Structure formats: C-alpha cells, structure tokens
Amino acid sequence: MRIIAIETSCDETGVAIYDDKEGLLSHKLYSQVHIHSKYGGVVPELASRDHIHKIIPLIQSSLNDSDSTSEDIDGIAYTAGPGLIGSILVGASIGHSIAYAWNIPAIPINHMEGHLLAPMLEKIHPTFPFIALLVSGGHTMIVQVIDIGKYKTLGESIDDAAGEALDKTAKLMKLGYPGGPLISHLAQKGTPGRFRFPRPMINHPGLNMSFSGLKTSAANIISVSRNDEQTQADIAYAFQEALCDILIIKCKKALQQTGIKRIVIAGGVSANQRLRKSIEDLAKEIGGTAYYPRIEFCTDNAAMIAYAGMKRLKISKKSNLIIQAKARWPIDTLESTSF
Known part of the structure; x- marks a missing residue:
C-alpha cells in the first residue's frame, strides 16, 4: 500500500x-x-x-x-x-x-x-504508551500517548509557545528569523551565571507552563544591556537554560505521575541540542529511554x-x-x- x-x-x-x-x-x-x-x-x-x-x-x-x-x-x-x-x-x-x-x-x-508520530519513522522508535513533549513555534504541550488516536493532554502553555518565545526574544535581540536556531547557536558562546531568568510555574502543582514572563524578563534585560556579541551570547545562554529547565521540570513531573519511562520530544524546538541533552539526562535519571526524530523530521x-x-x-x-x-x-x- x-x-x-x-x-x-x-x-x-x-x-x-x-x-x-x-x-x-x-x-x-x-x-x-x-x-x-x-x-x-x-x-x-x-x-x-x-x-x-x-x-x-x-x-x-x-x-x-x-x-x-x-x-x-x-x-x-x-x-x-x-x-x-x-x-x-x-x-x-x-x-x-x-x-x-x-x-x-x-x-x-x-x-x-x-x-x-514522527519518531515512528526511525528504526529505533518508542512503543506505546509514552509521554511526548510537543514543542514548536505554535504549540507547547505534554501529551500522554496511549496508542495511535488515543491522546491525553496533561499540560500545555497557557500563553506563548516555547518556540514563539524564542522567536520573539530573537527579534528583540535583532538576530533575525526564525529565532530558535539563532539563539541556540549564540548560546554556545555564552557565559554561565552572568544572567538568570525566571522559571515561571515550575512550582505549580499542575503540568501547565508559561513562557510570557520569561520573554518579558528577557525584554527588560535586553533593553538595559549593551548590544555587544558577548552580552548577546550570555543572554541567549541564560534564556535557553531557563526555557529548557521549565520544560524538563514539567516532563519529569509527567513521568512521575504516570509511571511511564519512555519520553518523546517532537516539533521544531526538539531540534535544540541543549533540550535533547536535557531529555536524555532526564531519561537516564529515571531509568527510562528518550526518543526523537532526526532533525529533518522535527520541523x-x-x-x-x-x-x-x-x-x-x-x-x-x-x-x-x-x-x-x-x-x-x-x-x-x-x-x-x-x-
């Protein structure tokens, strides 16, 4: 067929x-x-x-x-x-x-x-059920995937999607579009600890997320900071760290609540290498396995x-x-x- x-x-x-x-x-x-x-x-x-x-x-x-x-x-x-x-x-x-x-x-x-279902295109793919972090420019949600056609949304962003926050922050930094890959590349040259952004809703009992406050905090710091390359790299590093922390903390809660040990990341932002490493570390921590599609199938x-x-x-x-x-x-x- x-x-x-x-x-x-x-x-x-x-x-x-x-x-x-x-x-x-x-x-x-x-x-x-x-x-x-x-x-x-x-x-x-x-x-x-x-x-x-x-x-x-x-x-x-x-x-x-x-x-x-x-x-x-x-x-x-x-x-x-x-x-x-x-x-x-x-x-x-x-x-x-x-x-x-x-x-x-x-x-x-x-x-x-x-x-x-994009990870199913790979030779090594997850079996059902699994937890999926679907993170893109338009959507950010944590989904319990029971089977094909059987989905339960456990949490989602109540405002900006993670990818949207990346794009808007990159625009404030005058980096260009799309913002995700540009911030990720710039963050590799960043200095840890120079800036720190908030992690909204990480202590909230549910699995919903928020990125609007993170974006606003970045806007405030960008407006009063020098526009040299190192400062931009440091801001990009701190922003990426905060965004990944929010996603990982919520994913860990989802895995703990469901008892599932397989986690998938998909969507455009899943191409982010820092996020992939964080998901892999989380999977190892709980004795589970992380899955994701190859880069060309993320977007x-x-x-x-x-x-x-x-x-x-x-x-x-x-x-x-x-x-x-x-x-x-x-x-x-x-x-x-x-x-």
Whole structure:
C-alpha cells in the first residue's frame, strides 16, 4: 500500500510518499524562511500564495523520485489543521482534488498527531504508551500517548509557545528569523551565571507552563544591556537554560505521575541540542529511554503526515468530498482507533 502526503500548515510546503513495505520513498520540503525573515515572522497571505506556486511541482517531483504513477497511489493524506487556515486550505483543496481525480481516499490528518508520530519513522522508535513533549513555534504541550488516536493532554502553555518565545526574544535581540536556531547557536558562546531568568510555574502543582514572563524578563534585560556579541551570547545562554529547565521540570513531573519511562520530544524546538541533552539526562535519571526524530523530521514535514495517513488509511478507506480545514483542532478530540 502506498500513500502520498501534503503538508501546508504554515510556512513550509511538504510532499512525501510512503509505502507500508518499503518505507519512506520520497520526502520533499520547501521552506519559505527567506520570504518571511524580513518581516520577523510568518505573513499568512504570503505563505498561502507561495504554497500554491510550489505544491504541484513538489508532487510531480515526489512521484518521479519514487518511480510512482497515479495508479500506484492508494490514498492521499493532507494536513487539515491546526495551523494557518489559508495555508491549510491550499493543501486540503489540492489533496481532495487529486483524490477525486484518481479515485482514491483523502485522509485529513491532525498536524499535532503527525509530530507525535514522527519518531515512528526511525528504526529505533518508542512503543506505546509514552509521554511526548510537543514543542514548536505554535504549540507547547505534554501529551500522554496511549496508542495511535488515543491522546491525553496533561499540560500545555497557557500563553506563548516555547518556540514563539524564542522567536520573539530573537527579534528583540535583532538576530533575525526564525529565532530558535539563532539563539541556540549564540548560546554556545555564552557565559554561565552572568544572567538568570525566571522559571515561571515550575512550582505549580499542575503540568501547565508559561513562557510570557520569561520573554518579558528577557525584554527588560535586553533593553538595559549593551548590544555587544558577548552580552548577546550570555543572554541567549541564560534564556535557553531557563526555557529548557521549565520544560524538563514539567516532563519529569509527567513521568512521575504516570509511571511511564519512555519520553518523546517532537516539533521544531526538539531540534535544540541543549533540550535533547536535557531529555536524555532526564531519561537516564529515571531509568527510562528518550526518543526523537532526526532533525529533518522535527520541523513541519510531509513524511510524518504520510506515516499517520497510512495508519489511518489501513483502518478505513472511506472518503467523501468534504474538505476539512481547521485553524484549531485539539488533539484530544481525534477519533480513537486501535491498530
């Protein structure tokens, strides 16, 4: 069984082809960073327009690379949300159009589910159940993954997402966009102890998180500090340490409360090497195991959508012409399935 997948939830156009026996056959990704960087963030209208220009050539390229034709494809998966509604509509509309033309099912996929299942693309992957830290530019949440389609959100950010806080702080520091990789690179030259930022809500009994106060504290320090390279590196180091501490403290509580010893990190911020090291240290501390996707599958991509789509296609091949596009789509509301 072979499936093609489309990812257009934000500012990256992705297409992938996945075979249930041969694995990932093609993985194409076009980033719009060069378009949005001069604005310091994603401009939704520009994002959706660029998806329109890039999606069809990427689909054709993926088919060529995988030596596939329309007759080889058994279904098409597309990101139906959450994300920028204009961008989602591009992928959803094209996905359904292809499904109708090729007479195959169209499978709407939750973008967050795609991220949660991204580590399954690796040879060494977790078994169920596991705790997942899903951390990106738009979402930060701790999820108990019982099975595919069975998710329980244990905690989430009550304000800014971790990735959003990184981007906004990088903008205050005039580093550019996207901010996460820039702060991470700069932090490697930072001096420990020169600055210290607060760790909001770490003593709160629940698993919810907050990053708005951390961002505000950074803004205050940046406004009164010199703008030399070492000072910026020291600020980046302190900010990254605080952000990682918040995430690790909450993850440790989640593991203790559930008794689960497998932890996954996914989403764009999971590419941060300091966070990965912290997760690995936490797993060793509790006698557990940490898992994460390779760097190319941390950010938005169609490979994870293809994997999720294949799993759902095997359960049901039913399809209709209703195009699903949701700016918000809580992962807890997904249909519970067992594979």
